[in-house]
Structure formats: structure tokens, C-alpha cells
Amino acid sequence: MRLLIVSGLSGSGKSSTLHMLEDLDYYCVDNIPGRLLETLIRELGHSGPKFELLAVGLDTRPEPEDIHRVAGLVEALRADGTGCEVIFLTCAPDVLLKRYSETRRKHPFSGLGQGLKQSIEFERELLAPLCDIADLVVDTSRMSVQELRQTIRDRVAQRSNSQLSLQFESFGFKHGVPADADFVFDARALPNPYWVTGLRSLTGREQPVIEFLESDGLVTRFVHDIRDFLDRWIPEIQRGNRSYLTIAVGCTGGQHRSVYVVDKLAGYFRDHHHNVTLRHTELPG
Numbered sequence: 001m002r003l004l005i006v007s008g009l010s011g012s013g014k015s016s017t018l019h020m021l022e023d024l025d026y027y028c029v030d031n032i033p034g035r036l037l038e039t040l041i042r043e044l045g046h047s048g049p050k051f052e053l054l055a056v057g058l059d060t061r062p063e064p065e066d067i068h069r070v071a072g073l074v075e076a077l078r079a080d081g082t083g084c085e086v087i088f089l090t091c092a093p094d095v096l097l098k099r100y101s102e103t104r105r106k107h108p109f110s111g112l113g114q115g116l117k118q119s120i121e122f123e124r125e126l127l128a129p130l131c132d133i134a135d136l137v138v139d140t141s142r143m144s145v146q147e148l149r150q151t152i153r154d155r156v157a158q159r160s161n162s163q164l165s166l167q168f169e170s171f172g173f174k175h176g177v178p179a180d181a182d183f184v185f186d187a188r189a190l191p192n193p194y195w196v197t198g199l200r201s202l203t204g205r206e207q208p209v210i211e212f213l214e215s216d217g218l219v220t221r222f223v224h225d226i227r228d229f230l231d232r233w234i235p236e237i238q239r240g241n242r243s244y245l246t247i248a249v250g251c252t253g254g255q256h257r258s259v260y261v262v263d264k265l266a267g268y269f270r271d272h273h274h275n276v277t278l279r280h281t282e283l284p285g
Contacts, residue, residue, distance in 0.1 A: 004055040007130045008089030013140045020149040021055040024157040030057035034066030060108045088134035092141040136244040139179040154277045167246045170262040171281040172254025181248035187257040204259030254282030
């Protein structure tokens with residue numbers, strides 16, 4: 001059995017994730033209380049091939065004891081070799097506020113006599129133990145539903161149990177550091193095409209910008225230093241039974257330098273790893 005436990009902040013995309021997994025032949029159960037999770041796994045684990053791929057969405061209003069019970073169960077499943085992964089979906093508070101305001105949905109914890117902002121923070125604190133043990137944290141703050149579905153398909157569903165999923169992500173510091181990054185590298189010390197006539201409107205994927213960056217040895221050294229660092233430490237991370245690793249590279253706006261560096265790194269590591277994905281946070285499409 002391959003078991004995926006899907007949790008996260010309300011409004012961050014848990015339902016979309018489960019719908020995607022269902023399309024990929026996972027048997028999905030949503031909104032199950034944490035106290036019933038062990039019973040569900042035990043019953044379905046011996047019920048035939050229909051349940052070989054199982055995805056469980058946890059209750060949207062868990063009790064604190066349920067959270068700790070699930071965390072303990074996950075550790076026990078991992079210890080006995082069960083293929084169990086925790087996927088945690090998060091999102092920036094201001095984005096969640098906007099989503100709830102636009103849809104006029106009621107937050108699951110709004111009945112506790114607190115406002116929407118307080119409900120979001122209460123849930124974030126409540127679910128922190130699950131976020132801490134998650135194999136993959138997905139920050140959906142700047143993702144469309146389609147981008148989220150693609151991330152789940154490429155990083156989760158298409159990864160075998162023995163593979164490490166690597167994601168390289170470019171971003172702009174002025175928009176904030178991605179919450180799901182394991183390593184963050186700062187490319188703002190590199191020469192900036194933004195200040196070069198004719199390059200400002202282009203991106204790090206276009207040839208004039210590539211030629212500008214590759215003309216400076218500092219850029220090449222920066223890429224090679226990150227590559228050498230990851231070559232050294234990825235095998236150690238794999239030996240620690242990690243399933244997912246997200247490497248983020250940022251520049252000021254996320255349009256030129258970080259895009260170029262991430263493309264170079266992803267191209268190199270695709271020759272050495274089976275599951276490598278690429279995401280440019282600030283570029284359209």
C-alpha cells in the first residue's frame with residue numbers, strides 16, 4: 001500500500017489535491033477524524049488491490065489530541081516500513097483572507113467566537129505538528145488550481161517510493177521567500193540585467209539575458225557552487241529517507257537572474273535524477 005495523508009490550512013487547496021489524486025487512481029477518503037485513521041488503514045490495508053493507492057484527507061476541524069495521535073501514527077507507520085507520506089498545504093494569511101472574502105465561505109473555526117484572521121492563525125498553530133512531520137509542504141499562495149494539480153501529479157503521483165523528488169524554484173525576494181523551500185540561495189549579488197537597456201522586459205529564459213549573464217564568470221561560479229553543494233548533500237539527504245527536496249533561488253524580482261540559475265540547475269540535475277521539476281514563481285504560465 002502507498003498511503004498519502006493530506007492535511008493543511010483550510011482554503012489552501014486540500015480538496016483540489018484529493019480530486020487530482022482521485023483522477024490518478026488513488027482511493028480517496030476526505031474529512032476523516034484523526035482518531036479513526038488507524039482503523040481505516042488497518043481495514044483497507046488488507047482489502048485488495050483497489051486500496052493499494054490510498055489518499056486520506058484529515059478532518060478540517062481536528063481536536064488537538066487528534067493531531068498528536070496522527071503524528072504518532074505516522075511515525076509508527078514509517079518505522080515498520082509502510083509507504084506513508086504526509087502532504088501539507090499551506091498559504092500566506094493575506095491570500096487566505098482574500099480567498100475567503102471572495103468566496104464568502106465560512107472558515108471551519110469561525111464558530112469559536114473569533115474573526116476570520118484569528119481563525120486562520122488558530123488553525124495554523126493547531127496544525128503545526130503535522131506541518132513539522134510533513135514529507136512535502138506545498139505553498140499555494142501564488143499557485144493557480146492548475147499549477148497545484150500539476151505539482152501533485154509531477155512530484156507526488158509520478159514519484160516511486162525509492163525516488164527523491166527535486167524541485168527547483170525561482171522567486172523574487174520582493175514578493176517573499178517560498179514557505180516550502182528547503183534550501184534558499186540568494187542571486188542578488190549577481191549582475192542585474194534589469195539595468196541593461198533592452199533586457200529589462202525580457203526574462204532569464206531568453207537568449208540576450210542568457211548571453212549577458214554567461215559573459216560574467218561570477219554567474220558561472222555561482223551556479224557551479226550551488227551544483228557542487230547539492231551534489232555533496234543530496235546523497236546524504238536521500239540516506240535520511242527524505243522523499244522531497246525543494247531548492248529555491250531568488251533575485252530581486254524573480255524575472256532574470258534566479259530564472260537563469262534555476263534553469264541551469266534543473267538541466268544539470270535532470271541528467272542525474274529521475275524526478276526533477278521546475279517552477280518559476282514570478283513568470284506567467
